[in-house]
Amino acid sequence: MYLLSCIVLFLVATNYQNNLIHAVAFLLIALGIITIHFTFLNLSGVKIAALKGHNTFVGDMAEFSLLIESSSQRGYDNIQLGWTGGIKQSIYIDSDEKKQIGLYAVAQTRGRFYPGILKLETHYPLGLLRAWSWVELDITSIVYPKPIKGRHPDQSIEIGDSELGRDSGGDDFIGLEAYQPGASIRHIAWKPYAQGRGLFVKKFGGQSSRQLWLDWQDWPELASEGRLSVMCYWAQRFEHNNIEYGLNLPTLKIPPNSGPEHLERVLIALALFQGE
Secondary structure (H helix, E strand, O other): HHHHHHHHHHHHHHHOOOHHHHHHHHHHHHHHHHHHHHHHOOOEEEEEEEEEOOOEEEEOOOEEEEEEEEEOOOOEEEEEEEEOOOEEEEEEOOOOOOEEEEEEOOOOEEEEEOOOOEEEEEOOOOOOOEEEEEEOOOEEEEEOOOOOOOOOOOOOOOOOOHHHHHHHHOOOOOEEEOOOOOHHHHHHHHHHHOOOOOOEEEEEEEOOHOOOOEHHOOOOOHHHHHHHHHHHHHHHHHHHHOOEEEEEEEEEEEEEEEHHHHHHHHHHHHOOOOOO
């Protein structure tokens, strides 16, 4: 439409020999040519690198951290980034600036998730033209199974969160032990730490008797994906209530433990499970 308007103005100016219309037509044509140059320059020199893919659950948005960098002495305006079919994000980069951003994509299936090819585009400065580029980054995340509440692994009936909480309570404090990486933050003894005595973890009687297993054979009535979802749910519940739990899959066995690192290890194992 822009080019058509320029051509019409030029024909009208030629037909009526009107210098003012000629000037407007030539001005618009020159502006269009200059826009080609500036639209191209608004992407030229942009550097982008993959940092980290953050793990998530099926159906949630997976975040991918990227580093955007300007390699010239000029800034970049209104650059839009987005994965194929995903949500776009507009950014501005100042001269010689490094900016970390997070782009999101919907995780639809469990396992290793590759978000696809990244698209960069810009309509700067007037919106007349579009410059774009495709970038394939080496970045993935792990998608855990969607947590679904099911039968407790040690009971034939489902139990509620309040009952699980009562089961994990009532233990007697028996002393302190040195902090080990992966221990639950809820049991850290902050008072000795504040006194400069070091980092310790509170130990309670009865913890060893509450070790549970998430065994693949405990839910024979469910299909593979259903078992993984139920096991994912109970792993989070056990971790929330500080119950030591282990994982027993046909291809992998993780001994009972607790803490954020143990939970992540269990969830990753469930996400990457390939079947019996």
